[in-house]
Structure formats: C-alpha cells, structure tokens
Amino acid sequence: MKLFLSLIILLGGFVYTPPKVNNFRLKNLDNRTTSYKDIKGEQFTVIDFWATWCKPCIKSIPKLVEISEEFEDQGVNFVGISIDGPRNLAKVKPFARSLGVTYPILLDTNSEVMGKLGVRAVPSLLIINSDDEIVYFHEGYKPGEEIAIREEILKLLGE
Amino acid sequence: MKKTEFILFFFTFVIFGSKDSKAQVYGSNTVEIQYGNLPFEDKNFGSSYDQVNLFYDHNNLSFYGRVEYFLTPYEDRNYQDLTQKRIQYRDDTFRIRLGNFYETIGRGLLLRSYDIPGSVYEDEFERTRYSFFRDLEGIAVDATTSWLEVKALHAKPLFNILPPNFKPDTLRRPDLVEAIQANVFLSEKISIGGAFMRSYPNFSNATSEYGSFMFSSTPIQNISFFGEYAFETDAQVLAFQKEDAYALYLGSNFYIDSFGGSIEYKNYNNFRLGQGYNDPPSLIKEHTYPVLNRSTHVLETSNETGFQFETYYNFEEGHAITANFTTAKNDLFREFNYMEFFLEGYYEVDDFLSIKTFFDYADDEPKSEENRISVGLITDKSFNYEWGLNLDLQYQTFERSFDPDPSSNYYGAITFTYLPDISAGIVFEASTDPQQTDNPNTFAVETETRTWLGTNFSYRFSSSNRIDVFAGKRRGGPACTSGICYEILDFEGVEVRFSTRF
Numbered sequence: 001m002k003l004f005l006s007l008i009i010l011l012g013g014f015v016y017t018p019p020k021v022n023n024f025r026l027k028n029l030d031n032r033t034t035s036y037k038d039i040k041g042e043q044f045t046v047i048d049f050w051a052t053w054c055k056p057c058i059k060s061i062p063k064l065v066e067i068s069e070e071f072e073d074q075g076v077n078f079v080g081i082s083i084d085g086p087r088n089l090a091k092v093k094p095f096a097r098s099l100g101v102t103y104p105i106l107l108d109t110n111s112e113v114m115g116k117l118g119v120r121a122v123p124s125l126l127i128i129n130s131d132d133e134i135v136y137f138h139e140g141y142k143p144g145e146e147i148a149i150r151e152e153i154l155k156l157l158g159e
Numbered sequence: 160m161k162k163t164e165f166i167l168f169f170f171t172f173v174i175f176g177s178k179d180s181k182a183q184v185y186g187s188n189t190v191e192i193q194y195g196n197l198p199f200e201d202k203n204f205g206s207s208y209d210q211v212n213l214f215y216d217h218n219n220l221s222f223y224g225r226v227e228y229f230l231t232p233y234e235d236r237n238y239q240d241l242t243q244k245r246i247q248y249r250d251d252t253f254r255i256r257l258g259n260f261y262e263t264i265g266r267g268l269l270l271r272s273y274d275i276p277g278s279v280y281e282d283e284f285e286r287t288r289y290s291f292f293r294d295l296e297g298i299a300v301d302a303t304t305s306w307l308e309v310k311a312l313h314a315k316p317l318f319n320i321l322p323p324n325f326k327p328d329t330l331r332r333p334d335l336v337e338a339i340q341a342n343v344f345l346s347e348k349i350s351i352g353g354a355f356m357r358s359y360p361n362f363s364n365a366t367s368e369y370g371s372f373m374f375s376s377t378p379i380q381n382i383s384f385f386g387e388y389a390f391e392t393d394a395q396v397l398a399f400q401k402e403d404a405y406a407l408y409l410g411s412n413f414y415i416d417s418f419g420g421s422i423e424y425k426n427y428n429n430f431r432l433g434q435g436y437n438d439p440p441s442l443i444k445e446h447t448y449p450v451l452n453r454s455t456h457v458l459e460t461s462n463e464t465g466f467q468f469e470t471y472y473n474f475e476e477g478h479a480i481t482a483n484f485t486t487a488k489n490d491l492f493r494e495f496n497y498m499e500f501f502l503e504g505y506y507e508v509d510d511f512l513s514i515k516t517f518f519d520y521a522d523d524e525p526k527s528e529e530n531r532i533s534v535g536l537i538t539d540k541s542f543n544y545e546w547g548l549n550l551d552l553q554y555q556t557f558e559r560s561f562d563p564d565p566s567s568n569y570y571g572a573i574t575f576t577y578l579p580d581i582s583a584g585i586v587f588e589a590s591t592d593p594q595q596t597d598n599p600n601t602f603a604v605e606t607e608t609r610t611w612l613g614t615n616f617s618y619r620f621s622s623s624n625r626i627d628v629f630a631g632k633r634r635g636g637p638a639c640t641s642g643i644c645y646e647i648l649d650f651e652g653v654e655v656r657f658s659t660r661f
C-alpha cells in the first residue's frame with residue numbers, strides 16, 4: 001500500500017511536459033502497413049479515434065472532413081484511426097468513404113495505439129505539433145464542438 | 160524484490176536518471192471508488208480500484224508497466240499487482256517485444272488479443288474488479304518491408320475470466336502458442352498470406368497444429384474482397400467435415416459516392432482454441448443502443464454458419480440511413496437459428512436539432528427469444544452550441560416459448576450538457592423479463608416489474624483530467640465494446656471514477 005501511494009506521489013511530483021507521439025505503424029484501408037511519420041502534417045496532425053459502431057463518431061466525421069479540407073493547404077494533416085476489431089473491420093472502408101472521408105484511415109484493431117496515447121473513449125481527437133507533442137486532446141463529441149476544434153487549429157497556426 | 164517495488168524503482172531511475180530530451184515518461188491513471196453492492200445482496204461495502212499505466216520511451220526502446228490495485232473489506236478479493244510489463248525495440252522495419260503484448264494472427268481466426276482501455280470488469284463469482292484485456296505473455300518479432308510482412312511469436316494468452324488474484328496464478332495462462340505469419344503484397348491491390356500455429360493447450364504436452372491462408376484484393380477502387388481459411392492440420396483442407404476443426408471467413412465491401420455496404424460469410428466448426436484465445440469475426444451487428452447491445456448474439460465457435468449484409472447511405476444534408484441483415488445457425492445437440500434485421504435513420508432537422516430512430520426485429524433461438532422487436536427514438540437538441548439536451552427512449556418486447564406472457568424492456572435517459580466539459584443525466588430502466596425480475600436468493604419466482612433509476616454526472620476539468628459520478632441503480636447484462644462482449648454486473652450505490660493522463 002505504501003509503495004503504491006509512493007508511486008502515485010512520485011508520478012504527481014515530476015515536472016509536467018506535453019506527452020509526445022512516438023512513431024507507430026498500423027494497417028491502412030488497403031491492408032498496407034503505414035507509419036505515423038509518413039502521414040503526419042508539416043505543421044500539425046489531427047488524429048481522430050473513431051469506430052463504426054460509435055454514434056457520436058459518425059456524427060462528427062462529416063464536420064471533421066469539412067475542417068480537414070479547409071486546412072489541407074496549411075500543413076495540417078488529418079488521420080482517422082478506427083478501433084474496430086475483426087468483428088466490424090469489413091465495414092470501416094465503405095463507412096468512411098460514404099461519409100466522404102478523404103484523409104488516411106488506419107486500423108488499430110487491438111486498441112494498442114489507443115492505449116498508448118491515453119485514449120479511453122471514442123471519439124477522441126488529438127492535435128499533434130511538428131515536434132510530435134500532443135497539444136490538444138478532446139474526448140467525445142456534441143454538436144457545436146467542431147467550432148472549438150476549428151478555432152483551436154486556427155489558434156495553433158497563429159502561434 | 161516485489162513486482163511493485165521493481166516498477167517503482169525502475170521508473171524512479173528512468174525519470175530522474177535520464178536527461179536525454181528524446182526520453183519521455185507518460186501514462187494514465189484511473190481510480191474507481193464504489194460504495195454499494197449488487198441489488199439482491201444485503202450488505203453495502205466500499206471498494207477502490209486503481210489502474211496505473213506507465214510508458215517510458217527512449218529512442219527506439221520502449222518500456223511499459225501496468226499496476227492494478229483493488230481494496231475491499233474482504234481480504235480474499237484484494238490484490239495489488241504488476242499485471243503487465245513489456246520492453247520493446249522498434250526501428251523502421253523491425254520490432255521485437257518481450258513481456259505482455261497484443262497481437263492478432265490474420266483476422267483473428269487463429270489468435271486474437273485485445274485491450275479495452277478504460278474498462279473495469281467485475282466477475283460475479285470472484286467479485287474482484289480488474290481491467291478487461293486479453294494479452295499475450297512471451298516474445299514477438301515482426302518485420303515489414305514494402306512487399307513483405309512477417310511476424311512470429313511464442314507466448315501464453317491470458318484467460319481473462321480469472322482475476323489477477325486467482326491462485327494458482329499459472330491457471331490464468333493455461334495455453335502456450337507458437338505462431339508465424341507472412342503476408343506478401345503481389346501488387347498494390349493484391350496480398351496473400353499464410354500462417355502456422357502450434358498450440359500446447361492446458362499445460363499438456365500434446366500439441367495441436369493449425370494452418371491458415373488469407374487474401375485481400377481490391378480489383379477496382381470501390382470494391383474489395385478478403386478472406387481467410389484456417390484449419391487443423393490433421394483435417395483434410397477444404398473438406399468441411401463435421402469432425403474437422405476449421406474456420407472460413409469471406410467478405411467483400413463496396414462504395415459508390417455516399418452509398419456503401421459490406422457482405423460477409425462465416426463457417427466455423429470445432430474452432431474454440433484452447434481456453435478461447437481466438438476470436439473469429441462474429442458477423443453480428445454491434446449496437447450501442449442499450450436494449451440491443453444487451454441482446455447481442457454471442458458467437459459459438461463450436462459450430463456456426465451465417466452471413467451479414469450491411470448497407471448505408473449518407474445524404475448531402477447530413478441525414479443517414481443504415482440497414483443490416485444477419486443470420487447465424489448453430490448445429491450443436493440440435494439446430495439453433497438466429498436472425499436479425501436492423502434499420503436506422505438519422506435526420507438533421509437543422510444545425511441545432513437532430514433525430515435518430517431505429518427498428519430491430521430478431522428471432523433468437525439460442526436465447527429462446529422469439530419475435531423480438533426493439534424500437535428507439537433519440538433526439539439531440541443544442542441551444543446555441545452552449546447547452547445541449549439529449550432524450551433517448553427505447554423499448555423492446557419478445558416472447559419465450561415456455562412463458563405465456565411476452566417480456567418487455569424499457570429504457571429512458573435524459574442528459575443535459577454544458578459544452579464542452581459538463582454533462583448530467585438521469586437513466587431509467589424497467590423490465591418484466593422473469594430472468595430480470597426474479598430474486599436469485601429466494602425460492603419463489605418474483606414477477607413484479609423491476610426498475611432501475613440512476614443519475615450520471617461528468618466533469619472534464621482539463622483535457623487530461625475527468626471525473627464521472629454515478630448514483631442509483633444500474634442494470635447489468637452482456638455488453639459489447641470494440642467487438643468484445645463480456646458480462647457487466649448490476650450495481651446499486653455510488654461510484655466515482657477519476658481518470659487522468661500525464
């Protein structure tokens with residue numbers, strides 16, 4: 001018990017720095033392994049964790065597609081990471097394409113990258129800067145939150 | 160040195176011992192405190208569960224540890240354990256992992272492991288809470304080039320029905336598997352692959368050997384075909400005899416503009432491997448609506464055939480329609496059939512109001528539920544993108560051949576949100592299903608309608624910290640997340656969960 005508490009205190013005690021995204025590799029919709037560093041944006045990378053069975057995710061994706069098109073010429077790349085397992089894998093590609101997604105979709109079937117980036121629920125949206133630091137983290141989606149996401153990207157680009 | 164001492168000293172060393180800017184420590188912590196009990200139990204008690212995940216990355220090296228801790232007044236339920244540990248080396252083409260890791264062979268017909276981040280599972284028999292994952296413990300290597308992918312592993316899958324404090328600990332990993340898989344990309348559009356797996360089940364010296372062939376093809380941009388055939392090497396390939404162990408999965412998907420769909424076929428026979436470390440695609444629609452999520456059909460790998468067809472259309476205005484048709488047949492001591500038809504519509508009235516509705520019809524012989532009809536209506540109203548109101552109403556009814564009266568389930572929830580960080584809601588459920596109304600602690604069969612009323616509150620006080628509070632009665636039952644189904648217990652009391660990332 002004491003050791004456990006010590007561990008918590010220890011973790012709370014060290015100086016906070018933004019967590020970084022280490023390069024990871026996942027399969028894309030064409031079954032090819034793709035690494036994060038190959039698709040990351042020059043300025044920022046927006047990663048959206050989603051799943052075909054997640055209703056708020058489906059609601060948010062068309063809004064994210066609009067935002068991705070607005071910023072595609074400004075060094076901001078969008079990446080979708082589907083956490084669908086083998087049960088739903090067949091649906092990911094047509095689902096994404098019919099929703100108009102043009103940015104890369106990667107498949108995290110074991111939820112390994114999800115766990116490593118501290119994502120606990122879908123949808124979760126991360127904005128990562130060119131130094132691979134996570135500078136924005138947003139969990140869930142309610143109508144209107146796309147406005148805050150867009151403003152955050154604008155703010156980050158303005159810095 | 161105890162495991163927790165080891166991890167404490169290890170991370171102390173890496174945090175304070177490294178000044179290299181390329182090194183970093185990060186992780187997450189989830190604390191869940193409960194006071195209450197199962198609804199039919201007499202005595203309330205307090206318990207606390209904590210899960211710490213710690214990563215340390217330095218150049219190509221990565222270390223990971225998960226510590227879990229559970230404390231109740233009942234000594235036999237308590238534990239404090241380093242439940243996962245891993246060291247990994249990775250470069251652009253090669254990766255090696257030692258310790259606890261996740262890996263899937265093919266589409267999961269032979270082997271699948273998974274993590275459900277944030278999940279806390281409680282077993283009804285042991286009454287111990289722990290995170291729900293199925294990992295592998297051992298060693299794995301993989302390499303990827305532009306035309307070839309190879310992976311190999313030697314590991315013990317976790318039998319996750321047994322909690323971390325189960326003794327003897329060796330029973331939690333009764334199987335040993337050795338597997339190798341290779342995939343060759345013949346072109347941009349075609350890949351073929353094969354796998355071989357040897358299994359040593361239940362500490363036995365006897366081995367079982369399995370092979371697998373897989374393919375994936377996208378002949379034109381909008382249509383893909385894929386599949387996998389796995390079999391025990393003793394069996395005649397593609398003979399599909401009743402005594403053989405085999406699993407065949409075939410699928411295709413397609414899309415044209417805003418229209419898309421998929422069709423899949425399964426034929427599994429004698430294919431529960433070891434204590435169930437494989438997970439072939441179930442081809443059952445995964446629902447998030449509570450009345451449907453609980454009614455899910457659980458795959459029976461001893462014998463199951465069937466198919467699933469799903470199609471959707473997304474309108475330019477934001478409206479969407481989804482239809483799904485699923486069948487499954489189990490040929491066990493007798494034949495059991497499952498059929499489900501699901502239709503869902505989503506309509507965006509304007510930027511501030513959306514309506515979603517669904518209809519589901521199922522005949523579920525494995526659960527003895529016939530003519531199961533489920534309907535729902537969900538409205539989402541936003542007030543200038545500041546306040547939000549969500550109203551969710553669902554109803555389900557079905558018949559059982561041995562019960563003259565139909566059973567019904569009711570679900571209603573109302574949630575207020577104050578964007579982006581606060582939400583509060585009330586959930587009401589009721590059931591006339593005798594399997595729900597009966598008190599298992601009495602001889603009589605209670606049939607009075609049973610109700611559950613609970614309140615939820617969540618507050619995200621920074622992008623890294625969140626608190627969730629539940630008070631009242633919560634209905635349990637089967638639940639599916641990310642394609643994994645497990646049983647959730649009923650709960651009556653107060654629960655506070657604090658999640659943080661650092």
